[in-house]
Amino acid sequence: MLNEKKQRIDAEKRIPSPKAKELFHDIRRKQEIGKNDLLVSSGLTVSTLTRVLEELVGIGIISESGLGASTGGRRPILYQVKADYGYAFGLDISRVISRLVLLDLAGNKLDSTEWRMTEETTPVCFMQQVTVQVEEWMDKHRISFEQVIGMGVGAVGPLNREAGVIEEPEWFAAPGWNHVPAVQMLEDRLGFPVILDNGANTALIAESWANRTKNFRHMLYVHAGTGLRLGMMTDNKLIHGAVDMEGSFGQMIIQADGLPYRTAQGNYGALDTYASVYAIEREVNSRLRLGRSSVLHQMLRPGEPAKFPDIMKALKAMDSMVTEIVTQAATYFGIGLANLLNILNPEKVILGGPLMTDSNLFFYTATQTAIRKTYHYPKYQVIFSKGSYGEEAIAIGAAQLMLSQLTV
Structure with missing residues (x-):
């Protein structure tokens, strides 16, 4: 299993500075943004902004992408998220069809798959299918363990988000879906952070991202x-x-x-x-x-x-x-x-x-x-x-939920 190979890396520890987290949040919501715009939106002084940007570039989570148009003075430096810094998996656990997607840090979808939930798809069976697929994709896309931010899960409710438990959902074809410790089951198998929310919420996260401008x-x-x-x-x-x-x-x-x-x-x-x-x-x-x-x-x-x-x-x-x-x-x-x-x-x-x-x-x-x-x-x-995302919205939003933990 993955957790036998590497030690868990918490998403919230990847960006240590609160100011850096706020700035990264602003950069991530734009495909590309100039230093002057960041100066206005952040309220930071020029020296503080420069220092925080250098910190983020040093971490490798953003990069300079060129120079913007001049508004009368020196052309501003442009910044963008470095997409290959990290990756997140998004899992949709639903009654009929469940899905898994892989996003890079910029929110680009790199892969997706789905499973029909049959009478044989018990929680243990399903989590094993997910684990195998994650390992295959990490090999396929040459993703190291250190590059995995984690996995977000959007599941049928009711659930306990804080405990990471799917409580008593109705109408699953297979038995065993009551009081499922989904987060623990996945973290034990995968070794990286997992976060749970209900599927309607994660779908809304995806659609909010699509409408962020x-x-x-x-x-x-x-x-x-x-x-x-x-x-x-x-x-x-x-x-x-x-x-x-x-x-x-x-x-x-x-x-x-x-x-x-x-x-x-x-x-x-x-x-x-x-x-x-x-x-x-x-x-x-x-x-x-x-x-x-x-x-x-x-x-x-x-x-x-x-x-x-x-x-x-x-x-x-x-x-x-x-x-x-x-x-x-x-x-x-x-x-x-x-x-x-x-x-x-x-x-x-x-x-x-x-x-x-x-x-x-x-x-x-x-x-x-x-x-x-x-x-x-x-x-x-x-x-x-x-x-914007059709039936993949729940899974894509779940991955976005995990990526958002970088700025928590």
Whole structure:
């Protein structure tokens, strides 16, 4: 194992000076930045700025990249992050598909892979798959142990971030996913730092990074798939509740006398019951059993239940029954989204997950419903997006979360 070869190197110890950490944070958020701009943004004196920049260059974490345009005097020195100084892995632990990515220090994606989570994918089996892949990539990209900043993990909740434990997630195909000490399991195998947060939060970190030049102060990320997952950010800082709140959006009650939740722990009339992959599969199969006409009858064997991929194929074939059900689910989702907008007033909302990436109809119907039911519309205008990273957002954001530890 990797930890048998090298001693753990904590990310926060790589840049010793607080001023250097602040300056590196500013440089990393720009592809390239001049010394004069750093002087203005940092508030440091010329001598202090020069000393701190020399410290960062000496560490090897930034480099001079040339000279900028003159504004009347000497041309300013430009600085950029040295991408090959370090690398971070980002792991997405989800119920159906999990992913691993590798980023360099500049945030460039160097590699990615995914695994389908089957009945055999227990935590021990999965962590071993991740370990093997990490070792292969380090050999492939000639990455030394000292260059690894660490691994960020974005996982299905609920979880305990401080303890690094995935607590009691629902609907994994394999047994054993309750009270999983994910951070300890990975650190024991890999030997470098691992940090855990919920997947909606890490996806939001990725999308915030993609929008870092646009200065959005308030952003939301909602993942619509097997369940509904929510992350919030204000002034580039994640909002963490007293408990992990990733799945709380799905428990929003939109019909008090409505359908029961799929497990005993949930609310009657919860949004998740009406606007998730589970909800769409349930409605489609109910109507198929009632004999409703659909192309799915030709696609499936007698008695075989329709799964989400089958339903999406029928939707693309413009099947009227499936279109009706997806539109209804999206309308419910839009109502829940409008409730969030009316309470939180974000500037931008990123909508991810298979319901968004696989269906333009769902995205359009949900966002139009939300807009119509927003209290201050049209004065209050929110930007909706499917995001920049698609289904890799959780993993990429997890790696970015690890890279951000350099400036903690």
